[in-house]
Amino acid sequence: MKTVFDKTDFLIIGGGVAGLRAAIEVAPHGSVLVLTKDKPAESSTGYAQGGIAVALSDEDEVGIHYEDTIKAGDGLCREDAVRILVEEGPEVILELISWGAEFDKEGRRLAFTQEAAHSRRRILHAHGDSTGRELERALVSKVRTFSDVRRYDFAFTVDLIIEDGRCVGALVLRDKEVIPIYAKAVILATGGGGQVYSRTTNPPVTAGDGMAIAYRAGAVLEDMEFIQFHPTTLYSPSAPQFLLSEAMRGEGAILKNINGERFMPDYHSMSELASRDIVARAIISEMVKTNARHVYLDLRHLDKDFVRRRFPRIYSTCLQFDIDITEDLIPVSPAAHYFMGGVKTDLEGQTTVKGLFAAGEVACTGVHGANRLASNSLLEGLVYGARTGMAAVNWGMGNGEWGLEKYKSHKLKSANWNIDIEKIRSSLRRIMWDKAGIIRCKESLTEATEWLKQWNFTLREGVFGRKELELKNMLTIANLIVDSALLREGSIGAHYRSDFKERGESWQRHILCQEGREIKWTE
Numbered sequence: 001m002k003t004v005f006d007k008t009d010f011l012i013i014g015g016g017v018a019g020l021r022a023a024i025e026v027a028p029h030g031s032v033l034v035l036t037k038d039k040p041a042e043s044s045t046g047y048a049q050g051g052i053a054v055a056l057s058d059e060d061e062v063g064i065h066y067e068d069t070i071k072a073g074d075g076l077c078r079e080d081a082v083r084i085l086v087e088e089g090p091e092v093i094l095e096l097i098s099w100g101a102e103f104d105k106e107g108r109r110l111a112f113t114q115e116a117a118h119s120r121r122r123i124l125h126a127h128g129d130s131t132g133r134e135l136e137r138a139l140v141s142k143v144r145t146f147s148d149v150r151r152y153d154f155a156f157t158v159d160l161i162i163e164d165g166r167c168v169g170a171l172v173l174r175d176k177e178v179i180p181i182y183a184k185a186v187i188l189a190t191g192g193g194g195q196v197y198s199r200t201t202n203p204p205v206t207a208g209d210g211m212a213i214a215y216r217a218g219a220v221l222e223d224m225e226f227i228q229f230h231p232t233t234l235y236s237p238s239a240p241q242f243l244l245s246e247a248m249r250g251e252g253a254i255l256k257n258i259n260g261e262r263f264m265p266d267y268h269s270m271s272e273l274a275s276r277d278i279v280a281r282a283i284i285s286e287m288v289k290t291n292a293r294h295v296y297l298d299l300r301h302l303d304k305d306f307v308r309r310r311f312p313r314i315y316s317t318c319l320q321f322d323i324d325i326t327e328d329l330i331p332v333s334p335a336a337h338y339f340m341g342g343v344k345t346d347l348e349g350q351t352t353v354k355g356l357f358a359a360g361e362v363a364c365t366g367v368h369g370a371n372r373l374a375s376n377s378l379l380e381g382l383v384y385g386a387r388t389g390m391a392a393v394n395w396g397m398g399n400g401e402w403g404l405e406k407y408k409s410h411k412l413k414s415a416n417w418n419i420d421i422e423k424i425r426s427s428l429r430r431i432m433w434d435k436a437g438i439i440r441c442k443e444s445l446t447e448a449t450e451w452l453k454q455w456n457f458t459l460r461e462g463v464f465g466r467k468e469l470e471l472k473n474m475l476t477i478a479n480l481i482v483d484s485a486l487l488r489e490g491s492i493g494a495h496y497r498s499d500f501k502e503r504g505e506s507w508q509r510h511i512l513c514q515e516g517r518e519i520k521w522t523e
């Protein structure tokens with residue numbers, strides 16, 4: 001029978017760590033529907049290697065984790081949000097272990113590794129370098145213990161349904177059919193938008209859809225200029241842009257230019273363990289100096305058995321491309337990795353639109369400021385996924401309503417234009433990488449704006465298919481990144497302007513974007 005519309009108490013868009021953790025929180029209170037854009041495991045969580053930061057070791061304290069996070073955020077973290085992250089972190093990890101998550105151990109004790117800008121070894125990991133997968137496995141098996149949780153896979157969210165300023169559901173594309181799904185509370189957990197850059201560690205699903213649909217629904221987005229670039233992804237024409245975890249440098253790997261010279265000590269006293277923005281820019285500078293497209297990561301001096309045991313997934317993946325990480329230099333270059341900005345929320349995940357909540361990378365809780373401390377994102381997904389779930393329960397059981405059901409399902413007509421979507425997508429990604437990437441300036445950003453204007457015009461109207469809708473979302477967030485990066489005339493955290501190398505006058509403020517309004521600074 002044809003579905004006219006669907007109904008659930010809680011609609012969760014996204015099935016990574018934040019979405020699953022939120023689902024566990026809301027499930028005892030009503031019916032839940034979790035949407036994933038692709039197959040269930042296809043989210044950034046499943047690709048997370050290095051681990052999850054938490055102050056649980058004997059030599060660590062939450063206060064030190066707090067200080068490291070604030071320092072990495074370069075003065076722009078929201079302090080109360082960071083305090084919640086580090087204080088609630090140990091509890092959510094122990095809870096996850098009680099649900100069956102297995103982290104690596106040394107003897108009977110949890111094993112902690114080191115990553116850049118952490119002043120303690122505090123990163124938990126699982127199966128060496130498959131931490132995200134283990135988190136997902138444990139969360140999915142916990143979600144399965146609730147009877148009233150449904151899941152739609154390959155479901156693309158076209159738009160949110162807004163009635164009287166409240167979010168009451170979403171229009172969702174499945175098998176060419178757009179189905180309205182009404183909900184008392186909607187939680188966005190769609191991850192980031194790395195695909196807007198031609199080099200990215202993110203899986204293909206991360207097109208910034210959640211940020212774009214929230215923007216169209218009137219929500220405020222914050223600090224879209226802060227994109228973190230991971231210094232080390234595999235660089236080989238025949239291989240995918242595979243992440244080479246920072247934990248490799250934490251365990252002693254070093255960076256060399258193509259002439260075989262170690263260079264990081266010339267850039268920073270922390271050498272390879274300086275913060276990601278510093279290492280990424282140093283790599284770019286060495287690539288320019290040596291006229292090369294990559295530098296090398298070198299683990300050859302480390303014990304081979306240790307390397308194979310500690311990084312089994314990276315070892316076997318590189319081997320598929322004829323690189324033995326215990327014996328060969330690994331060609332690497334930086335890639336877009338994480339959005340610090342996103343849909344603005346309060347400490348409970350409430351966005352500026354009633355009934356709409358957000359958690360994980362799509363959200364901007366303020367914990368990461370201008371630069372995220374490595375391995376804080378999975379922790380944020382757990383801590384704020386749970387808090388957001390709780391807030392959605394309070395809203396849904398109090399003010400939440402199902403809406404007027406004015407939308408009915410309809411077939412999506414296929415787009416009938418002479419527009420080469422793949423070409424625009426690829427050009428967009430290249431322009432963003434070249435003009436609004438690791439190093440930006442007014443001239444490069446203005447050039448990007450000109451390209452974006454053309455594509456905005458091309459895609460301004462028409463009947464859209466899924467690919468076109470996704471491209472439109474990418475274009476929306478590309479515009480917001482470029483506009484915010486132009487406005488911030490200064491260099492702070494991951495945002496580096498070669499024409500304004502100092503922090504700039506307004507550095508302590510945030511940038512807000514809302515559809516139909518001028519992009520503006522916070523007071």
Ligand code: SIN
Pocket residue numbers: 048049050051244245246247373374375376377
């Ligand atoms: C990595 O393993 O290097 C990525 C971890 C993170 O981005 O937090």
